[in-house]
Amino acid sequence: MITLHHLENSQSIRILWLLEELGIDYGFKMYDRDEKTMLAPEDYKALSPLGTAPVITDGNVVLAESNAIIDYILDKAKGNKLRPAMSAKDRAPYLFWFHAAQGSYQPALTMSFVLSITVAKTPALIRPLIRKVLGMTQKLFLKPRLKALMDKMEADLSAHDFLAGDRFTAADIAMGYTLYMADLRGELQGTYPETKAYLERMNARPAWQAALEKDGKFQGIPS
Ligand SMILES: N[C@@H](CCC(=O)N[C@@H](CS)C(=O)NCC(=O)O)C(=O)O
Numbered sequence: 614m615i616t617l618h619h620l621e622n623s624q625s626i627r628i629l630w631l632l633e634e635l636g637i638d639y640g641f642k643m644y645d646r647d648e649k650t651m652l653a654p655e656d657y658k659a660l661s662p663l664g665t666a667p668v669i670t671d672g673n674v675v676l677a678e679s680n681a682i683i684d685y686i687l688d689k690a691k692g693n694k695l696r697p698a699m700s701a702k703d704r705a706p707y708l709f710w711f712h713a714a715q716g717s718y719q720p721a722l723t724m725s726f727v728l729s730i731t732v733a734k735t736p737a738l739i740r741p742l743i744r745k746v747l748g749m750t751q752k753l754f755l756k757p758r759l760k761a762l763m764d765k766m767e768a769d770l771s772a773h774d775f776l777a778g779d780r781f782t783a784a785d786i787a788m789g790y791t792l793y794m795a796d797l798r799g800e801l802q803g804t805y806p807e808t809k810a811y812l813e814r815m816n817a818r819p820a821w822q823a824a825l826e827k828d829g830k831f832q833g834i835p836s
Contacts, residue, residue, distance in 0.1 A: 615686060616640030620653050620666035621830045624679055624719075627790045628667045629827060631683055631783065633820035635690045641827065680715045683783050695783040706769065707777035707784050714787035718762050722795055725755045759795070763805055766792075770807040774814070781818075789815045797833050 617632060617639060619625045623646075632639045644657045644666075658664030661677035668677045669685070676682055687696055697703040728747045735743045766788075769776060776784045792812050795801060801809055815821060825831050 614638060614640055615669050615671045615689070616642060618642050618644065618657065618660055618666070618668040618670065619828065620644050620657055621646055621828065622832055623653075623666040624790060625667035626824055626828055626831055627679055627786055628669065628682055628686070629824040630789070630821050631686060631695075631786050633823040633827070634695070634781075634786070634818075635686070635693055637690055643828075678715075680711065680787060683711075683787060687783060694780070695786075697777060697780075697782060703778035703780065703782070707782050710769075710776040710784035711782075711787050713762060714784070714791050717758065718788065718795075719791045721755050721758045721762075722791060722798065722800075725751060725759070726798065728755075759800060763795075763800065763808065767805045767808050770811045774811070785815060789821070793833060 615632075615637075617625065617628050619629060619641060621643065629641075644654055646652065647654050652658075653664055653666055657666065657668075660668045660670075661675055663677060665677060667679055667682055668675065669682050670676075671685075671689075674685075676685055687693055697707045701707075728751060732740065732744045732747055766776070773779055775781050776788055789812075792801075792808070793816070796809075796812060801812070
């Protein structure tokens with residue numbers, strides 16, 4: 614049986630959401646973050662080489678990386694319709710959004726968050742300088758990348774109810790958490806009404822609500 618090793622307040626919530634959407638049996642082990650560092654505790658880090666969440670185990674298999682885990686679970690959950698078939702017209706948009714979530718959007722969002730923390734933790738004397746330098750990285754690299762993705766998402770969601778088309782897919786799960794974080798960080802303010810409405814629809818899904826309830830502590834930290 615697949616067991617989700619679930620780190621509180623982390624990207625692992627995607628996997629919990631997926632398992633709840635599928636309605637399959639799974640094992641669940643909850644881990645709290647280290648109170649001082651807010652990182653994963655040592656026994657979590659020991660699970661996989663990078664020490665990051667999420668991680669699943671299944672017999673002898675230990676697997677990290679969100680999208681690898683999603684594909685692994687979908688390979689095993691026979692008959693699910695969360696990945697459009699190779700010949701389906703939704704296949705290309707599905708692949709785009711499924712991979713853009715972890716390949717482009719989440720890394721840019723995480724980096725933007727890390728830069729903000731770096732500024733906040735810099736000694737006061739040199740903070741203005743560091744703020745200026747890292748602000749340039751935000752402005753020249755991260756913000757345009759996030760905006761381009763947001764603009765495409767808004768256009769796609771103006772035409773369809775879900776990212777890949779008219780059906781809920783794993784791309785919505787991969788991007789859903791990322792978007793939730795983007796919203797918390799104020800990235801959706803004002804100009805993205807279709808995306809906002811979509812996010813509200815995702816948040817209302819019973820499986821997402823069940824995942825939140827099972828986690829019990831999710832507040833949404835932006836990393
Ligand atoms: N690309 C990785 C990112 C994993 C990642 O950065 N996870 C964070 C949680 S959101 C983590 O493990 N943080 C705790 C730590 O690094 O100790 C994935 O999708 O699995």
